Amino acid sequence: MKNRPARAAMTAARTMFTALLAGLLAFACLLTAAEAQERPRRTLLEMLFGRSEPDIPYQPPPRRTIRPPRKRIAPPPRQVVVAQPEPPPEIQKLPDAKTILVVGDFLAGGLGDGLEDAFSTSPGVVVQTRSTVASGLVRQDYYNWPQQLPAMLDQLKPAMVVVMIGANDRQQMTGDGLNEKFGTDPWYLAYEERVQQFGRLVTNHHIPLLWVGLPPFGSDQMTADAVKLNQLYQSKVESVGGEFIDIWDGFTDENGEFIVTGSDINGQQVRLRTSDGVNLTAAGKRKVAFYVEKPTRRLLGDQASPDIIRLDTGNQLPAEQVNLPPTEMEMITRTQPVSLSDPNLDGGAQLLGGAPAHNSVTQSPRDLLVEKGQMAPAPTGRVDDYRLPVGEAPADNSTK
Template sequence: MAAAERRASPRRVRTALVALLAAFAVLLTGVSAEAQQRPRTVLEMLFGGGQQAAPERPAVRKPVVRKKKVRATRPARQKKQRTQAARPKPSGQQSAAAAVAAPASKNENAKTVLVAGDFLAASLADGLSNLYADNEMIVIEARTDGSSGLVREDHYDWTEKLGPILDEAKPAVLVMMLGSNDRQPMTVGSRSLASRSEEWVRNYEERIGEITEATKSRGVPLVWVGMPPFKFDRMSEDMVFLNDLYRKGASSVSGEYVDIWDGFVDADGAFVYSGPGVNGQTTQLRNSDGITMTNAGEDKLAFFAERAINRLLGTTLAATGALILGPDQLPTIQLPPIGNAANALQAAPVSIDDPSLDGPDMLLGTGSAGGFSLEPSPRERLVINGGGTGGTEGRADNFAWSEKSAAVTPSGPPIVSRGSLNLQSVRESGGLKPPEEMPTILDAIIEDWSRENEAARPE
């Protein structure tokens, strides 16, 4: 019986262990449930433990809605407006709300400047409209097609449509600017001509000639604005070639060619995105594509074309609307006094403590214009006319010996040389006589030998 008990004891032990483990599991389950039900203490919240975290719910993916990209557009330029209502008022009269300035009205006799060409001509027209916004005597009218040129006549034929446009607009000046779209083959009849080939150039020059003849036949002055450089070297190279053709075409009808190349390159002649603007400050002139112009670039285009337009319109102060004086107004001009500082014989004394001796107190170009003189200066008489400065008595440059005063005239007979020769005795003796002829060397030897023989002969 003792042996049977010993054999059964391991089984009892295993059964007891299983029961103990089951009880322990039940105990843990109860503790866990109690921990989930009771609130967490401060220590459990600070250091963790106690209540277990709730199981995380699976994340629900929200549908992605793709928004349509809206391309940012450049806001329209606000042109300069200067009216009576927009001028600053004295203090105490300023209203809380700023007065909205109305666009400046143009005079009924204003002259029309017609701008024609491609997309760069449109930029030029915007710059000119901004430049002449305050000038009531000049109106800017644009007739442009961004994709046009002289090569693709099937898209827009400038040689055919420019004449009717001139008859309709009746401009005082025509400003042409195109060529950026002409870097392509030209179709003539059924043939396709390679760009810049000999036949291509001949046909292109003929079309330029048709443009210039249309302006000449109608008596419209022509201003042809050249092409600027572009970001790509091949494009810039073609623009240099085309600019030479435009220059020749404009000069054939006595038109004005405006070269704008240097305004959009650096000191080495390379393309630049930014450069000096019309106010002298560095600004971005070209857009990121390296082709189109920014607002500052448009203003710079107008800056280059302004001088030629003013010269043809007869205006000098286009920004203020002032016109050049006519022949009937010339007598009212006060001319500067006639005089030439180079011909002055004396000058007013200057005080040694004069502040102007430290240097000029005005910027260059702000001083009054110097007077002009009909009397030539000493330099003009000497260099241009070939005459001397004249004899001014007592001056160092008076080299006329016949005009010396008596104080320096020698008394008595003139001095010929400084020696013992008396000129008076020479004149009385009939003049100077030539010396006797010298003997030959042989005669001199014989004569010397004879003298020695005579001296050795006894008495």
């Protein structure tokens, strides 16, 4: 009993010592962890044999401050001003300008646009287009051209008529007791009659007729049919006094194949046909009109000139001499035209300034030689004078 206080004191001392030892161990662990953070870890060899160099306290690399990239402010886009060419001034048409009437289907409508562009600078020509997109010579129940055309001729009184039709005619022909499928012999016979009848409506009015053929198409079958129709148009139109305009080569390549892109009227490569292989682009319409423009200018003559100021068939003077004063008009020298094949027709037989040949009484040495075979003796002393001097005997060169 007497030893219990002593044992309790010893137990308390042990407990305090244990707590103190645990605190020291914890503090040592904290110091070790701090050192481990301040210096790099040692390898196993360094722990066993030590380092040859003194420990250098580890210094972490300085932290780099990453700056956000600067936002580049894009400069405002420059406004490029493209100089637009000034449109040409509109030419005022003359009150008595001659009319070109264009009739037919959707291709004729494009041709009319091209002709308006071609003659936009000609005051003496007006283009009037009367086209119906889905019309033709087969479906007269839809649009009857033989009934409509005479009224147009009486109303517009055209100087010439341009026809482009047939792209919609590849279908069954009905009406007037007909019910024929396209491509049969009876169909072609009936179609020939309708083409001839349509052409006579123009030529019987004593109006020049230009019939424009069909171009090739993107479909091979349509192209083959267009070839047959063009042959029919040419034979029947020419039989009634019209003129057939062939545009086929302008829309094919060197092998005769259909093309979408080709040369325009200036030789530049452009798109001539639309994606459907049937319709024409603006450049294609102008190219068709280019084929029609030449015979049209031939038929209209000076009326299609851009320099004409008034239509007067009796006026034979150039445009720059029309408005001259009367005194200057009297001073103009007028000469009769000279024929290039036979100049004698204008009364002239010799060149301007030529003089008649001089008639000599004595004959020239040339005349004596040619006509009589006589040659005058050479002058004395000339190289071809073989005469001996007077009184001189010829030398005797004979051998004895």
